[in-house]
Amino acid sequence: MRRSGSLLLAMLVFALPSLAQDSERLRNAKALVFDRKYTEARQAWQQILSAAGPEAETAAYWVARCSENLKEDARAFKEYGDYLARKPADRALVEEARTSRVGLAARLYRSGQTQQLLVLKEALADASRTVRYYAAFQLGGLGGEPAKAAVPLLKRILAEERDPDLVDRAKLILLRVDPQALAVAQTPRPAPQPAATASHGTWLKVRVFEGGTATPKVSVNVPVALAEIVFKSLPEDAKKDLSLKGYDAENFWERLKNLPKMEILTIEGEDGEKVQIWIE
Numbered sequence: 001m002r003r004s005g006s007l008l009l010a011m012l013v014f015a016l017p018s019l020a021q022d023s024e025r026l027r028n029a030k031a032l033v034f035d036r037k038y039t040e041a042r043q044a045w046q047q048i049l050s051a052a053g054p055e056a057e058t059a060a061y062w063v064a065r066c067s068e069n070l071k072e073d074a075r076a077f078k079e080y081g082d083y084l085a086r087k088p089a090d091r092a093l094v095e096e097a098r099t100s101r102v103g104l105a106a107r108l109y110r111s112g113q114t115q116q117l118l119v120l121k122e123a124l125a126d127a128s129r130t131v132r133y134y135a136a137f138q139l140g141g142l143g144g145e146p147a148k149a150a151v152p153l154l155k156r157i158l159a160e161e162r163d164p165d166l167v168d169r170a171k172l173i174l175l176r177v178d179p180q181a182l183a184v185a186q187t188p189r190p191a192p193q194p195a196a197t198a199s200h201g202t203w204l205k206v207r208v209f210e211g212g213t214a215t216p217k218v219s220v221n222v223p224v225a226l227a228e229i230v231f232k233s234l235p236e237d238a239k240k241d242l243s244l245k246g247y248d249a250e251n252f253w254e255r256l257k258n259l260p261k262m263e264i265l266t267i268e269g270e271d272g273e274k275v276q277i278w279i280e
Contacts, residue, residue, distance in 0.1 A: 026055055033062065042066035057088045061097060068100055073111075077104040098123070098131045106138040109146075121149050133157065133166060140173035147177045209274040 025048055032041035042063055049059040064079035080101045088094055102123045105116040120142075123135035132153060139150035150173070157170040207216040 025051075029059070029062065033066065036069070038066040038069045042070070057083075057086055058090070058093070060086060061088070061090075061093050064097065065100070068104065073104050073107050074113075077101060077108060080104070095128050095130055098126060098128065099134050102131060102135045102138055106142065109142065117146055120146075124150065124153055137169060137173060140177050143176065147173075151178050203279070205278055207276045209276070 025044065029041055029044035029048060032038075032044055045059045045062040045066065049056050049063060060079070060083040064076050064083055067076035067079055070076075080097045083097055084094065084101075102120060105119040105123075109116040109120070120135055120139050123131055124139070126132050126135065136150040136153040136157070140147045140154060154170045154174050154177075158167060158174075161167050161170070209216050
């Protein structure tokens with residue numbers, strides 16, 4: 001027994017310097033990330049990863065995170081995949097890695113890597129609600145045909161989600177991707193109205209005409225309940241254009257929703273184009 005105790009003590013004595021060195025490496029790697037020195041931090045985490053110790057799993061995540069912060073999208077995408085292939089136990093880091101991978105896939109798709117579309121579509125069925133929603137928002141942001149894959153989930157967000165910020169974001173994306181789907185998903189429910197406002201309509205209608213044409217080039221019908229969200233999201237240059245036309249951009253929506261029913265507000269451009277807006 002005395003010999004076994006001596007052997008154990010000797011093993012601990014030899015192990016202590018190594019444990020202290022590992023602890024110092026870990027503190028250094030974390031400090032470099034905190035200081036946003038991502039190139040140095042990635043090297044530090046790679047050393048921990050190569051050592052194959054108990055922190056190797058976490059190190060694999062931080063290697064990818066540093067690459068993402070360095071805007072090395074393709075490298076970060078692969079490194080997140082390597083991390084997830086380890087089947088790590090930390091659920092929070094796993095969810096963050098899958099979410100980051102979705103964002104990277106969207107950026108890589110925009111840069112010409114069209115194969116990343118499959119990654120985005122697969123993420124729509126992810127076990128994590130956070131990842132699913134993020135995939136829907138990223139797909140919707142791509143526009144065109146790829147964005148249509150996100151429509152069913154965006155409509156589910158409108159129907160099931162209670163977070164108003166997520167609902168508003170889904171509404172705005174649907175408005176760009178498929179206004180008709182938005183109209184169906186958000187058909188206004190009857191609600192008691194004060195007598196003073198009972199005559200107001202429930203739909204905001206917009207028609208855009210090119211110069212000299214009688215047929216609108218663009219026709220949009222939006223529930224009044226959603227219109228305020230749209231006006232709040234107008235870019236600054238659009239607000240500036242409204243101001244140049246004589247409209248107070250900040251109070252435009254308030255004035256518009258108080259228009260008498262069916263009265264048309266017309267805005268005409270210098271080249272003959274015309275926008276008509278009314279409540280019905």
